[in-house]
Amino acid sequence: MSSKRIAIAGLGEIGRTVARKLAQGLPGLSLAAIATRDREKATAWLDREGISCPLVSLDELPGHADLVVECAPAVILDQICRPMLAAGKQVMVLSASALLPRADLVDLARAHGGQIIVPTGALIGFDAVSAAAEGAIHSVQMVTRKPPRGLAGAPYLVENGISVEGLTSALCVFRGSAREAAAAFPANVNVVAALSLAGIGPDRTTIEIWADPAMTRNCHQIRVEADSASFTMSIENVPSENPRTGRITALSVIAALRKQTSPLQVGT
Incomplete structure (x- = not known):
């Protein structure tokens, strides 16, 4: 079975934690691409971590990934979501505040068979x-x-x-x-x-x-x-x-990604 291709948009604290985990290996998932503003800094970090992953632009993400994890400033949420959702793909959104005035993104997902996933993040229940x-x-x-x-x-x-x-x-x-x-x-x-x-x-x-x-x-x-x-x-x-940002936020992303291909899912 082929791996589900995961891309990361934004390489701050959360993006780096998720990238490390994907590079180490999550069953059925692969780190396919990273989109970040500072490519030079990202390249240096990837080299230090020993991670091989292409750096791409936001509009190139649909060609590389089935799901993008948004770990970027909220102001560019639209630039991350729109290409992926129009291609019928998934976006895991951490900038939930930016989603509230953007009902059009939900409409776009519905129209093209895409999906917006909001992980548990820093909350419980x-x-x-x-x-x-x-x-x-x-x-x-x-x-x-x-x-x-x-x-x-x-x-x-x-x-x-x-x-x-x-x-x-x-x-x-x-x-x-x-x-x-x-x-x-x-x-x-x-x-x-x-x-x-x-x-x-x-x-x-x-x-x-x-x-x-x-x-x-x-x-x-x-x-x-x-x-x-x-x-x-x-x-x-x-x-x-x-x-x-709490440390548990990145871990909740990893847990949500793991559910994408797990044969056992606990919780709704």
Whole structure:
């Protein structure tokens, strides 16, 4: 049986972790291509890692891969997704915040037989939320607490003159819907965008975001009230070298890729 060809768009912390794992070997999967802005830097990294993989442009991805893992800045999501989906292929999207205003990408996937996959990422319990959504969910509330440096530079903070430097106590910097949070913190709260897509949508899913100097991890708590169950989920994610991203995010991508060809799948 031929391997499913996997490409990676973006070679930051997550992209490198996924590339290493694919190069080491995942059953039925092969690292087919990488698209990245800085080819010189990517070539040097690949050489150091002993990984042989072609570097290609975004519009060349459909000719090299069956599935592309998006690990790139959200602003180029369209450039990654559109060629693949138009070719009837798959894109695994980590920039879930950028998906919320892009219903046209879902329409494109539907029209051409493509598929957008949003992995679990930094959260837990998507199976439970998705199951509850088959019935009636009354509310989904999320509270995110991050070390201040994990929120520094977010557009919402800059535009509203909110400083998280030198905090000595926790500061709530945002309350609102998942849709509003995704626009305000596009690189910081992909988790709530993904949660909203699994459940009752971005306008009914609510979030509080706290900058907390006592935190060393990115912490998320979710409360769901539904006709089938009421449940609370909490997770404390160890940050990667990029303080905005937890280490578990890359591992969730690898787990989702493994499911693509596994003879046994656990979870919906």
